[in-house]
Amino acid sequence: MMGAFAFEQVVCGSGDTMVVRGISGRVDPGRVLGVLGRNGVGKTTLMRALSGFLPLAGGRATWQGRDLAGVESHRRLGLGIAYALQENVVFGELSVADNLWLHLPDRNPARYADAFAKFPLLVKRLTQRSGNLSGGERKLLSFARSLGLAAPMTLIGAGALGT
Numbered sequence: 001m002m003g004a005f006a007f008e009q010v011v012c013g014s015g016d017t018m019v020v021r022g023i024s025g026r027v028d029p030g031r032v033l034g035v036l037g038r039n040g041v042g043k044t045t046l047m048r049a050l051s052g053f054l055p056l057a058g059g060r061a062t063w064q065g066r067d068l069a070g071v072e073s074h075r076r077l078g079l080g081i082a083y084a085l086q087e088n089v090v091f092g093e094l095s096v097a098d099n100l101w102l103h104l105p106d107r108n109p110a111r112y113a114d115a116f117a118k119f120p121l122l123v124k125r126l127t128q129r130s131g132n133l134s135g136g137e138r139k140l141l142s143f144a145r146s147l148g149l150a151a152p153m154t155l156i157g158a159g160a161l162g163t
């Protein structure tokens, strides 16, 4: 079976320092792939490369068999690949609703029907300031916001998905 999202022998880093050297993996529909490692080992660097914020110095990433080289991060988002940040995931001074619709002026609640069904607490907190949510609740809000962009979405993130 063709993996929805796959990466092979990825090499990436900053400047001359390649912190990720030859990492491979794949995420099939409905599955979760965990990338574990101690602090500073290169998890965030790998996520930035896979989401298109950092160029690959070697290897490749593919989406449904298509090479993602040269596909900018916002285009990857359009394909259904979202980067779930580990920190500063929402605008704390804005309400939950404004965080969800900031980038979607249509304010169409149908976009979030699945996310609201999964995370009903967000519905109860729509008018509240996001900064008053717990850290875990802010992560849920951030995931919901990504899920509203397209369906289905593949979320990639380091340290973000276990909270």
Ligand SMILES: Nc1ncnc2c1ncn2[C@@H]1O[C@H](COP(=O)(O)OP(=O)(O)O)[C@@H](O)[C@H]1O
Pocket: 014, 019, 037, 038, 039, 040, 041, 042, 043, 044, 045, 046, 158
């Ligand atoms: N922009 C950068 N410039 C220079 N070095 C960086 C940069 N970003 C990360 N690094 C270094 O790359 C290594 C891996 O960092 P990172 O990917 O954030 O690790 P992790 O997320 O696994 O904790 C660390 O040694 C870090 O200091």
Ligand SMILES: [Mg+2]
Pocket: 043, 044, 045, 158, 159
């Ligand atoms: Mg990190």
